[in-house]
Amino acid sequence: MNDVSSDQSVPSERPTVALFITCLVDLFRPSVGFASLSLLQRAGCEVVIPGQQTCCGQPAYNSGDYRGARALARQTLKQLEAADYVVVPSGSCAGMISEHYPRLLEGPWRERALAVAAKTYELNAFLHSVAPARLPVVKVKTDSVAYHDGCAGLRELHVRKQPRELLHSVCGITVKELQQPEVCCGFGGTFCAKMPQISARMADNKLKDVQASQAQLLCGGDMGCLLSLAGRASRNGQPIEVRHVAELLSGDLSAPAIGKDT
Amino acid sequence: MEQKSDTFLANAATAMNDTAAAQRRDIMAAFTPIIRQQSIDGFSSYEPTRKHLKRVRQHTLNHLAHYLAEFETQALANGNHVHFARTPQELNSTVLDICQQHSARRIAKGKSMVTEETGLTAELEKAGLQVIETDLGEYIVQQAGETPSHIVGPALHKSADDVRQLFLDIHPLGERELEHTSDMVAEAREVLRTHFLQAEVGIIGANALIAENGYAMLVTNEGNGDLCANLPPVLVICTTIDRVLPRAEDATAMLRLLVRSATGQPQTCYTSFYSGPRRAQDQDGPVEVHIVLLDNERSDILDSEYRGILECLRCGACLNHCPIYQSVGGHAYGWVYQGPMGSVLTPLLTSLEQSAALPNACTACGRCEEVCPADIPLPAMLRDLRAREYTEKLTPARWRFGIAAHAWLAQRPRLYHSLSGIAVKLLRLLGRRKGYLRHLPFAGGWSSQRDFPAPQAATFMQQLHDKQRRERQRHEH
Structure with missing residues (x-):
């Protein structure tokens, strides 16, 4: 924790955070959205959730439809630029906004993109290093947890130690490290649908790594990776419990794990 | 050399079926990054x-x-x-x-x-x-x-x-x-x-x-x-x-x-x-x-936006760190150059049409760019090649349609939220009992290899909307 958050009793002010919920959380795991909202509030932020947000444009961008991606980038920027910070419970969507919007857009829009990029954070990174208050300690019934580093979070945004330190300080969890944490899980957005066999083999390698770590629960910061790994584990009959890291940090594991019965 | 990049997926399937060779590739992929890193650290x-x-x-x-x-x-x-x-x-x-x-x-x-x-x-x-x-x-x-x-x-x-x-x-x-x-x-x-x-x-x-x-x-x-x-x-x-x-x-x-x-x-x-x-x-x-x-x-190439690929040293680090190269091996790429540098170079030296699959054999994980001693933005170049495929209509029609339809819909937030709300309710209905779906219409690629986790009760936006309405009503009473 840095100096900003060390003095939790008198947060100097409550910054406004625009929470970009991401389309996958919106569609498949709203509980992660509510967990993120609650975490940001507990960390001393005023949270707004812009109602017109949809998708950051990554599927179009990565599929080579730059025009479609630009339109969605402009729409998303308009939703987010009023807040002090933008926080995203996904490394790849946060990376799309902060790394790729400025490359994709030109002229005045590029300036606006750079301004938003400068205040956009992946959820773990924000809670760890930027938020005004330290998160309260919560009780989580499991301590056998592995962390999956999404590639964009890891390499574009350098999110590595933040979730591990948060899990330790907030939940008392020491993450069981994987042998090859820097290797992609095979999701890759549309890649997993275009090249499903290759993608599945990559997921299997990741799941083997998780199994070898003897963790009972796999968490991470990207719904795409998590849905893909949970879906593959389910197809393989592997009993691993998969969750977003926000669920653990919020202490609320009442929702069944991803892909598990309700 | 005769080119077989157009059958990349079939080549890849053959390669992955050879389990002994696949295992050797896994060992190489675990080993080569370590020796490179030790050498760079020193x-x-x-x-x-x-x-x-x-x-x-x-x-x-x-x-x-x-x-x-x-x-x-x-x-x-x-x-x-x-x-x-x-x-x-x-x-x-x-x-x-x-x-x-x-x-x-x-x-x-x-x-x-x-x-x-x-x-x-x-x-x-x-x-x-x-x-x-x-x-x-x-x-x-x-x-x-x-x-x-x-x-x-x-x-x-x-x-x-x-x-x-x-x-x-x-x-x-x-x-x-x-x-x-x-x-x-x-x-x-x-x-x-x-x-x-x-x-x-x-x-x-x-x-x-x-x-x-x-x-x-x-x-x-x-x-x-x-x-x-x-x-x-x-x-x-x-x-x-x-x-x-x-x-x-x-x-x-x-x-x-x-x-x-x-x-x-x-x-x-x-x-x-x-x-x-x-x-x-x-x-x-x-x-x-x-x-x-x-x-x-x-x-x-020198006169194009791909000029940077000419700075390639031919060290093979991008191959050694690419999870897709690890999965399918070099022969799947179907020509002289393999892995990320090969997927950029092959379309440029031969034709994009013959090698249209190669720029798609990438999850944009970024590991190749990280280890490239020439600092070549390989994932961005592969994405730009996919953009060329998209504009030149080399992308399969159903993909183009899917991507365009999604982008069109996502630019209409009200419609997007109401349609996605309906879709989620439907998926929820289908997958509620087990928590997942075995098959999914329009997502054959995914469901050929994976179950599809069922969504929770309603979309986040709907739940938030309902919650806010309830709170307003409570205040009014």
């Missing part, structure tokens, strides 16, 4: 050298005609012959002419991806010449009737057992065990020695050309390049125009990055600088030296 000037070399390469490419002319002048002054070949065919016929002028029958050939690109060996063989690859990996691949699976380690796909069986089959040397790999290496050395001594022409590649002195630089770990260069009376060096560097110190700076990135060594066993033919006072060396410089689309 080299404190890695980042400064990387930055320095990037500037040098960019400067050289910006003034490529100037440095090529300087190289040519110096190389000619050293007594070399210099040839420029615009197309692969031109390179092949230039080399064939040289061989025929010397009535050569036997060629000792060193490792050269450029000659793989032009299919030189096949052309020479068609003309009745015997061409023997002398790099051990290339020799194994040639004798097995295969193609290289890795730009640095051409026979990385072979196991020791494969090689033992191959040597027992092809070398008429009687009863023997070849128990250890060292026995196989020793046998190959013996067999190859005869070829070195008999060859009338040696053909090698080059890692760099040095403009200021007209030298060609080559690194090998086996020393076969030097034997090809020094034993036969005629030497032909084949490389491409983008290999030129201004000064000798630039070439050695490049070596410091190239070798560590490729094999994790601080330097290779042999680093050679070829200046030209034997001079009056020299005791050995070739009598005649030809340097053949291939363009093959590179001038066009």
